[in-house]
Amino acid sequence: MCGCRSCLKSNQQRTHESPCRKHLGELSLMRGQFRQAVSDFEQALQTEPKSATARSGLGASLLALGHYQQAIRELEEALRIDPAYVNARLNLARALGAKGDLAGATAELETVLKQKPNNAEAQSGLGFVYFTQRRYDQALLHYQEAARLRPEDADVQTYLGTLLAMQGDFSGAIKAFEESLKLNPNNDVVRGYLARARAALAPKR
Structure with missing residues (x-):
């Protein structure tokens, strides 16, 4: 400043x-x-x-x-x-995504990762684009990496839990949802996701 x-x-x-x-x-x-x-x-x-x-x-x-x-x-x-201005490129990706240009957003985020492979925002951004496109396997890979780089991001943990639950990994989903709720305890939507994941693991009667 x-x-x-x-x-x-x-x-x-x-x-x-x-x-x-x-x-x-x-x-x-x-x-x-x-x-x-x-x-x-x-x-x-x-x-x-x-x-x-x-x-x-x-x-x-x-x-x-x-x-x-x-x-x-x-x-x-x-x-x-x-x-090489990374923040400008990240914001450009967001603007392109908001306009519906997912291909353009993907290209900008991939460029960021070539410059900064450990950029958590680019990883989660690509995860979101792939999630929107229903390319869930690719989305999961990027959200896993984003969670590794920035475990304190509640939204990343929520998307990670959602994708793991979709793949049937309810134990992993529970862990991610619990982490999300530690970071944002008042999120009732995530609390509902967690309850459903726990129910899926409960013994069948």
């Missing part, structure tokens, strides 16, 4: 010429203030049009607002500036 004075000013003290507009955009994005983030990043790009960081931040903000086509355009531009 930038430590200069402009970045420490309140929103009322923001100025168009601020050299820290990009950092203010990052702060707005982290706070969930997506419209403000769009404004910040657009102003940053007026003075730094070749900033991959600002371009990617703008794309991420537009993605959060549901403006998928605009997000794709900005994220593709960020990657033209810096092809």
